[in-house]
Amino acid sequence: MADIRAALERERRATHDRLAALTADFEEVVAASRDTNADDEHDPEGSTIAFERSQLDALVRQARAHLGEIDAALTRLAAGTYGRCEQCGRHVPDGRLAVRPTARTCVDCAS
Numbered sequence: 001m002a003d004i005r006a007a008l009e010r011e012r013r014a015t016h017d018r019l020a021a022l023t024a025d026f027e028e029v030v031a032a033s034r035d036t037n038a039d040d041e042h043d044p045e046g047s048t049i050a051f052e053r054s055q056l057d058a059l060v061r062q063a064r065a066h067l068g069e070i071d072a073a074l075t076r077l078a079a080g081t082y083g084r085c086e087q088c089g090r091h092v093p094d095g096r097l098a099v100r101p102t103a104r105t106c107v108d109c110a111s
């Protein structure tokens with residue numbers, strides 16, 4: 001279980017770092033849009049500032065949700081329920097946990 005905890009902690013740190021970078025990028029896009037009065041909605045040269053802001057916002061929300069999943073997995077690990085399906089109580093296959101260490105359900109219940 002120590003190796004599982006270490007892997008989850010590494011994933012948590014990496015996700016936290018990714019969230020910090022995405023948040024900084026989001027703040028830069030917002031600041032850039034504040035400092036200009038350009039009509040980027042009609043610019044044929046690529047994506048709009050609003051589109052970039054929306055993409056970054058979605059990635060920030062995704063990273064925050066993943067941190068929540070990691071924290072929930074760490075809580076299950078501490079409670080001794082990690083690796084048990086939350087729906088049927090059966091063992092979550094090791095292969096599934098290797099690919100998705102935050103999995104809450106077995107393959108059957110996930111489908």
